[in-house]
Amino acid sequence: MTVPEDPSEPPVAQHPQPGLDIVRTVSDLRRKIARFRREGHRIGLVPTMGALHTGHIALVRHALVVADRVCVSVFVNPTQFGPHEDFAVYPRDEAGDATKLAAGGAHLLFAPAPEDMYPPGDTCRVTVPGLGDILEGAFRPGFFTGVATVVAKLLIQALPDVAVFGEKDYQQLLVVRRMVRDLHIPVRIEAAPTVREADGLALSSRNAYLSAEERAIAPDLHWTLTAVADRVSHGHGPADAEQWGGDTLVKAGFTTVDYVAVRDGESLEPWAGPPRPGRVLAAARLGRTRLIDNVPVP
Amino acid sequence: MTVPEDPSEPPVAQHPQPGLDIVRTVSDLRRKIARFRREGHRIGLVPTMGALHTGHIALVRHALVVADRVCVSVFVNPTQFGPHEDFAVYPRDEAGDATKLAAGGAHLLFAPAPEDMYPPGDTCRVTVPGLGDILEGAFRPGFFTGVATVVAKLLIQALPDVAVFGEKDYQQLLVVRRMVRDLHIPVRIEAAPTVREADGLALSSRNAYLSAEERAIAPDLHWTLTAVADRVSHGHGPADAEQWGGDTLVKAGFTTVDYVAVRDGESLEPWAGPPRPGRVLAAARLGRTRLIDNVPVP
Secondary structure, three states: OOOOOOOOOOOOOOOOOOOOEEEOOHHHHHHHHHHHHHOOOOEEEEEEOOOOOHHHHHHHHHHHHHOOEEEEEEOOOHHHOOOOOOOOOOOOOHHHHHHHHHHHOOOEEEOOOHHHHOOOOOOOEEEOOOOOOOOHHHHOOOHHHHHHHHHHHHHHHHOOOEEEEEHHHHHHHHHHHHHHHHHOOOOEEEEEOOOEOOOOOEOOHHHHHOOHHHHHHOOHHHHHHHHHHHHHHOOOOHHHHHHHHHHHHHHHOOOEEEEEEEEEOOOOOEOOOOOOOEEEEEEEEEOOEEEEEEEEOO | OOOOOOOOOOOOOOOOOOOOEEEOOHHHHHHHHHHHHHOOOOEEEEEEOOOOOHHHHHHHHHHHHHOOEEEEEEOOOHHHOOOOOOOOOOOOOHHHHHHHHHHHOOOEEEOOOHHHHOOOOOOOEEEOOOOOOOOHHHHOOOHHHHHHHHHHHHHHHHOOOEEEEEHHHHHHHHHHHHHHHHHOOOOEEEEEOOOEOOOOOEOOHHHHHOOHHHHHHOOHHHHHHHHHHHHHHOOOOHHHHHHHHHHHHHHHOOOEEEEEEEEEOOOOOEOOOOOOOEEEEEEEEEOOEEEEEEEEOO
């Protein structure tokens, strides 16, 4: 395995590379993890949908700091896609993913078949009413039920000590934290900061959908959110700042704006101002590509 | 602890009685179970809502056959009661339960506080659409979501090798099995046969609600279901047998009949006849008391 020569790739983790094992069934996953446990290792899990980029590898590196053995799941989860969303065309590249994971220092790639994750007749779902119904949940009905269900399955399958999620999907991070707490799953959830291109665009597998023209506009999502956060931190009212942010995105060339929202950073309820942590979150479309991003209120 | 002198109590299990430990928090439960594990024991869990009777003790004895250390949870689960159901008056008797569990050979009583099972802000729910929406689920909306949620929590808290459920709550048994399979919880679910009074009435904590007159009628639920099962096993059509069963219960003095249903014993879909296993299930009211029961088609 060679290190990708992408110059935006951070330096390779200073971690011994015992090679990447690939497992495809829950029973093989459990066997491997049981062996890691017998060897006295702490287990880290990084759930992904594959099409891995530098942002995912940053999650792996985060996991390598807090765990001895890192398992990355790659599973394009059908239950978190709506009927008119991009499940069929979502990018898939297992060979490329495996190369990147080996170079990034991961130990185990778990690539289950859909019928192993969702056995015939599977109907059981994990829901997070409230937190899972607002913002992304309002625009993508059922999305967080799909996310909470698949993450619950993965955590119960692997029973890791720690699991790492990116702040890029900020509401997902909070939904997973709530689910883990409420179901008493014995795992610590770690948040890793969003990785961005040099021009500010948050890394996302869906950036691959953008045309050159859209790609040029896309970073404005980040800069607009940063400006909204700056405004509310200087005393502007959240509602005015949200309105300004939405208008700014449309002027920048975004096709539609689903929401620009100033929220409490823990509950995602309307932000009550300092000393509560604030978070500015947004979703907007560029042509047919839907982008999300978020920043803290400084 | 002394053995209760109720003559209907089966003989005491021939199991060493190291005394019953009582724990009230998830962290104490996990500490105790981790110690059992270090000692090399197989762990059995028997989830209950307390008000324990001989039927529950039979579950404990079943667990003692398949596990070395048996934990019984006693928790009147608020989320499985409807707004007009009997949560507030459901019988509670922790001291009596502890005495019976010690005599029955259980090792650990887990009696959590509601705020430990459902932390403030808890909204996460486990649903089993389809199987959880029919029969009991149709007459008690949300019931199986409450059951699946609390059982998922208990199983994830204790991570036992085996958990024992009574066939008395037959649909609950199937919902739990489906939930455990779909979420990949690493536990074996064991079914224990229904324990009955000498006159056929299935033991239930809710039998305590019955007046003397209602108590005299109650066994007809079992005998009617047995007759329905006998009819379909002799070639009567399920729909006719169900109708006959409902009429018979009303004639016997039942106030209302929610359902008498001949179903597939694994899916609870309409029974296709032999060689598929058949099950006859019913729910009916005597005054304000709702009774359920079920029998196999012979």
